[in-house]
Amino acid sequence: MELRVLKYFLAVAREKSVTGAAHRLHVTQPTLSRQLKDLEDELGQRLFIRGSHHVSLTAEGMLLRQRAEEIMTIVDKTRSDFSAKHRIAGDVYVGGGESEAMSLLAQVIHDVRGRYPAIRFHLYSGNAEDVMDRLDRGTLDFGVLIQPVDISKYDAMPLPHKDVWGLLMPFDHPLAAKKGVAPDDLNGIPLILSRQVLQYGATENPCLQWLGKPVSELDIAATYNLIFNAALLVRSGVGCAVTLDRLVPVGVNSGLAFRPFVPKLESSLDIVWKKGQFFSPAATAFLDALQKRLETQQRL
Numbered sequence: 001m002e003l004r005v006l007k008y009f010l011a012v013a014r015e016k017s018v019t020g021a022a023h024r025l026h027v028t029q030p031t032l033s034r035q036l037k038d039l040e041d042e043l044g045q046r047l048f049i050r051g052s053h054h055v056s057l058t059a060e061g062m063l064l065r066q067r068a069e070e071i072m073t074i075v076d077k078t079r080s081d082f083s084a085k086h087r088i089a090g091d092v093y094v095g096g097g098e099s100e101a102m103s104l105l106a107q108v109i110h111d112v113r114g115r116y117p118a119i120r121f122h123l124y125s126g127n128a129e130d131v132m133d134r135l136d137r138g139t140l141d142f143g144v145l146i147q148p149v150d151i152s153k154y155d156a157m158p159l160p161h162k163d164v165w166g167l168l169m170p171f172d173h174p175l176a177a178k179k180g181v182a183p184d185d186l187n188g189i190p191l192i193l194s195r196q197v198l199q200y201g202a203t204e205n206p207c208l209q210w211l212g213k214p215v216s217e218l219d220i221a222a223t224y225n226l227i228f229n230a231a232l233l234v235r236s237g238v239g240c241a242v243t244l245d246r247l248v249p250v251g252v253n254s255g256l257a258f259r260p261f262v263p264k265l266e267s268s269l270d271i272v273w274k275k276g277q278f279f280s281p282a283a284t285a286f287l288d289a290l291q292k293r294l295e296t297q298q299r300l
Contacts, residue, residue: 001042003075006068008035009047013065016054073139080280089118090282095131096123096144097196098227100246101161101269105144108290115289119282127196127225135274141283146244147267148205149196154272157290160297163267165207166260168227168234168241171252175240180262183212190221190239192230197242198223207242210265231256 011021012032022029040047047061057065073093080090096102109121124131124140131143135154145151146163167181175181175189197207198215211218221239224230230241231248235255243258244267250256271290273279279287 001039003072005035005039006071008032009039010065010068010072012036012048012055013057013061016056018055070137070139077139077280080282087118088116088281088285090280091120091122092142092280092282092286093122093124093140094142094144094286095126095134095140097127097131097146098125098247099144099146099161099163099244099269101144101159101163104159104161104293105271105290108286108293111293112286112289116282116285119285121286125226127194129196130225135272138274141277141279142271142273142286144269144271146196146269148207151270151272153275155275155277156270156272157294159269159271160294161269163269164245164260165210165242165265165267166245166258168231168243168248168250168256168258170234170237170240171250171255171257173240173257175259176257178259181259182262183210186211186240188219190219192222192224192233192239192241193218193220194227194242195223195225206265206267210261210263211242 008021008025008027011025012018015021015024018032018036019029022032025032036048043060043064045060045064046058047064048055049058077091077093094105096105112119113121124134126134128145128149131140131145132149134140135143143154144159167175167186169175175185178185197205198220208215219239222230222233224233224241227241227243227247230243233239234241245258245260248254248256248258250258273287
């Protein structure tokens with residue numbers, strides 16, 4: 001399986017047309033069609049459903065697309081690392097959940113770019129499961145993980161930030177009149193929960209412990225992995241979202257309100273990377289800058 005053929009496959013998957021992909025790739029349509037047929041023969045799977053005017057992916061084709069995109073990301077990272085052999089340049093891939101702590105990384109990225117303008121940063125947003133999967137596959141250099149999550153298989157650095165848990169609700173919700181939300185206040189309220197919260201047992205998860213009930217006894221209206229779309233459900237009256245503070249605009253104009261949990265519930269954060277990982281000069285520059293900023297903050 002050649003990288004060139006994977007590139008051809010991805011072009012057709014994105015264009016949904018052999019003709020359009022051939023034009024973009026500057027190859028003839030018969031050549032492209034033959035390469036795709038050879039790829040299907042090599043894998044022993046049908047990858048495309050061919051229509052009169054467009055093509056779509058089979059289930060096997062969608063799997064190959066995911067794998068091919070990961071392979072091309074690693075190839076691009078490798079080329080970038082080697083091209084930067086004699087200078088501080090290249091690409092750094094950072095993933096993380098939605099958190100105010102990402103503002104610290106934004107400051108570090110600003111510092112690094114100021115010193116090494118040839119370094120490019122690529123951010124990926126996802127929950128802990130998504131980020132760890134990409135770390136393990138080698139498509140991310142670093143991941144910012146919000147507790148609770150098992151980070152024992154990674155090297156890690158704690159970040160000096162704690163996220164505050166609470167309830168996101170419609171602006172005119174009765175609980176918006178309170179300064180904080182207690183567990184008993186949630187009785188009878190449909191909840192929208194992060195899938196990361198639901199991923200762990202109650203004995204291991206501070207958020208579920210705070211709620212004080214087994215998952216089976218909660219009225220879960222919906223789940224989410226990133227809060228933006230969940231906030232749309234809240235605004236539409238589907239339920240109230242258990243989430244972290246300062247992730248979405250609140251107030252009369254947004255139609256949303258946030259109230260922290262009482263007693264207070266916080267989550268710490270860590271930036272992690274694979275144990276024994278060899279860092280490119282660009283990734284090393286980022287990690288060094290982060291460590292220096294954290295040391296400076298500790299001295300203040």
